[in-house]
Amino acid sequence: MIGVIGLGAMGAPMARNLLGAGKEVVVFDVRIESMNPFAALGAELASSAQDVTDRASLIITMVNDDAALQDVLFGPTGVARAGLREKVLVDLSSTSVQLSRHITEWAAQEGGTYLDGAVIGGGATAAQRGRSPIVVAGKAAQADAVAEELASLGTWINVGAAGNAKITKIINNWLVGAMTASNGEALALGAAQGVDTKTLFESLTAGSGESTVLSSYIGSYLRDGTYGPGLISIPMMEKDMALAIALGDETDAPVISAELTREIYRLASSNVGSDRPFPAVGEFFSSVNR
Amino acid sequence: MNDRANSVGFIGLGAMGGPMARNASESGLEVYIYDKVQASVDRAVEWGGISCGTVGEMAEKVDLIVTVLPADAHVLDIAIGDEGIFAHPTPPAIFDFSTIGPWTFQAVSDAAHARGLEAYSGALTKGVAAAEAGTLALYVDNNAQRNVLCMRVIEAISDSVIYTGDSGTSKVVKLINNLVVGVNVALLAEAVSVAHKAGIEPASLLRALELGSSCSFAMKSHFIQYALRDDLGPGRFSTRYIIKDLKIAAEMARLSGMTTFFGSLATAYYRGACATGHANDYYPAVWDWTDAISGVEQTKGTDVKR
Numbered sequence: 001m002i003g004v005i006g007l008g009a010m011g012a013p014m015a016r017n018l019l020g021a022g023k024e025v026v027v028f029d030v031r032i033e034s035m036n037p038f039a040a041l042g043a044e045l046a047s048s049a050q051d052v053t054d055r056a057s058l059i060i061t062m063v064n065d066d067a068a069l070q071d072v073l074f075g076p077t078g079v080a081r082a083g084l085r086e087k088v089l090v091d092l093s094s095t096s097v098q099l100s101r102h103i104t105e106w107a108a109q110e111g112g113t114y115l116d117g118a119v120i121g122g123g124a125t126a127a128q129r130g131r132s133p134i135v136v137a138g139k140a141a142q143a144d145a146v147a148e149e150l151a152s153l154g155t156w157i158n159v160g161a162a163g164n165a166k167i168t169k170i171i172n173n174w175l176v177g178a179m180t181a182s183n184g185e186a187l188a189l190g191a192a193q194g195v196d197t198k199t200l201f202e203s204l205t206a207g208s209g210e211s212t213v214l215s216s217y218i219g220s221y222l223r224d225g226t227y228g229p230g231l232i233s234i235p236m237m238e239k240d241m242a243l244a245i246a247l248g249d250e251t252d253a254p255v256i257s258a259e260l261t262r263e264i265y266r267l268a269s270s271n272v273g274s275d276r277p278f279p280a281v282g283e284f285f286s287s288v289n290r
Numbered sequence: 291m292n293d294r295a296n297s298v299g300f301i302g303l304g305a306m307g308g309p310m311a312r313n314a315s316e317s318g319l320e321v322y323i324y325d326k327v328q329a330s331v332d333r334a335v336e337w338g339g340i341s342c343g344t345v346g347e348m349a350e351k352v353d354l355i356v357t358v359l360p361a362d363a364h365v366l367d368i369a370i371g372d373e374g375i376f377a378h379p380t381p382p383a384i385f386d387f388s389t390i391g392p393w394t395f396q397a398v399s400d401a402a403h404a405r406g407l408e409a410y411s412g413a414l415t416k417g418v419a420a421a422e423a424g425t426l427a428l429y430v431d432n433n434a435q436r437n438v439l440c441m442r443v444i445e446a447i448s449d450s451v452i453y454t455g456d457s458g459t460s461k462v463v464k465l466i467n468n469l470v471v472g473v474n475v476a477l478l479a480e481a482v483s484v485a486h487k488a489g490i491e492p493a494s495l496l497r498a499l500e501l502g503s504s505c506s507f508a509m510k511s512h513f514i515q516y517a518l519r520d521d522l523g524p525g526r527f528s529t530r531y532i533i534k535d536l537k538i539a540a541e542m543a544r545l546s547g548m549t550t551f552f553g554s555l556a557t558a559y560y561r562g563a564c565a566t567g568h569a570n571d572y573y574p575a576v577w578d579w580t581d582a583i584s585g586v587e588q589t590k591g592t593d594v595k596r
Contacts, residue, residue: 120504121504133498164490168495171495171504172502178552179477182552186552186553189550194459199455203467206427211504247484250488251487252585253483253584256559257476257480
């Protein structure tokens with residue numbers, strides 16, 4: 001039995017894909033209404049994270065942040081109450097490396113396995129199609145077994161020792177944030193020189209300046225004036241830069257571009273709007289020479 | 291009297307210009323050649339290039355000269371220098387593919403117009419291998435479509451063209467492209483170094499990121515195809531060249547009150563790469579410098595462990 005804790009934008013389609021692949025699934029979410037549709041799909045509904053753990057041998061957590069994961073694992077009706085002995089926990093939440101290390105230690109003491117994971121692209125759309133790119137880290141043999149069991153969720157790539165999946169996600173988000181801001185600056189420069197933006201966009205995407213962030217966010221904007229669905233805000237991206245900076249502190253690496261990109265997103269927050277999706281950072285550069 | 295309708299001149303027979311001239315010749319054009327480097331001229335004569343002793347000599351024979359030169363100063367000299375194209379009594383039109391500032395092309399264009407001629411501009415992408423295969427992707431100003439010889443050259447050297455708009459726009463597009471890729475490579479180098487310092491092997495990291503939202507041409511080509519294989523030696527687009535292009539972009543920004551915050555940052559990284567011995571290496575060798583500053587052992591681009 002596979003347990004899925006967290007039925008949000010990512011967790012819900014994942015649970016559905018597992019059921020579609022013929023797996024036995026038990027689900028739990030603190031919001032009861034998220035669980036209801038799954039009864040009709042053939043899933044068992046649990047009463048708590050502890051209940052999920054009693055029934056499942058492989059547990060996937062997909063919650064919002066450290067606080068939520070702490071509660072799911074170590075709270076009054078959490079996973080720890082049932083114990084992780086001979087069970088596997090795969091956490092795909094956007095949580096910290098530090099918490100990851102703490103969970104690794106705890107799992108080892110319990111005689112269970114913890115695999116640290118992260119979804120590094122594709123959003124809810126890829127999740128719905130079972131095409132999420134997922135990085136996983138921890139004991140190699142266990143990671144391989146889990147990747148096979150959960151193949152219906154997407155492509156799994158092993159990135160080494162526990163904690164490395166969260167680090168990979170931090171690296172990924174650092175690059176996404178920095179490239180999105182730098183693309184915005186480059187496009188603003190092109191526009192100021194009198195080149196048609198659509199022509200410039202086509203030229204870059206056909207050339208060496210191509211990237212997924214350019215095609216997705218600017219592509220979307222040129223099509224319909226919006227940057228795309230489900231994007232985090234400018235202040236949230238500033239927080240992601242702060243995570244990259246924290247990684248620099250932990251590893252004694254300068255992370256120069258993360259420091260400076262954070263400042264750019266902070267400027268954009270007040271200049272462009274703190275409720276705007278993060279690719280709107282480009283609009284900050286368009287305003288520079290007014 | 292030569293067949294002017296079927297003739298074209300090429301000035302600049304380097305890594306890109308040489309193969310371009312050859313492809314023009316193989317397409318049936320009579321190709322006149324000029325380069326300051328004798329070895330380049332000799333190579334071109336072997337495939338039938340007709341050597342000219344001076345720019346003036348070439349200007350006698352052709353109605354269009356294609357220029358593929360390293361920098362603004364070279365283009366100005368060849369076009370409007372004392373012994374340049376437009377100094378000639380009956381100059382041909384010019385089709386310049388050099389990566390230069392739009393103001394430099396403007397000066398060339400003004401000189402051409404003053405002589406009653408057109409100046410055409412384009413830019414090259416996809417590198418040396420594509421130049422040799424005749425499969426370059428080009429950015430070209432719209433007005434080239436009105437010149438038969440320009441179109442024949444385009445046909446001979448490329449397999450895709452994007453027409454960018456008014457005169458000089460192809461230069462801007464090229465500079466913006468090189469700004470974007472120059473920044474992407476620098477950002478990626480630093481991120482991969484930090485991940486490595488944190489314990490993630492670059493090959494594993496890149497294999498993962500390639501499937502995710504930070505994927506880019508720079509990741510797939512500059513890093514996975516070249517840098518991961520340590521194929522970063524001299525002979526490709528060097529660190530010096532990317533610095534040159536980033537500085538032109540920075541000047542473009544300065545002149546229009548805009549910024550190249552990230553371009554300037556990347557330029558600093560590439561100077562670091564020059565400082566650590568990579569000036570002539572393929573510019574993704576900046577990864578060696580980001581490894582150095584991140585405390586990861588450096589081994590790239592040369593055989594020297596530092």
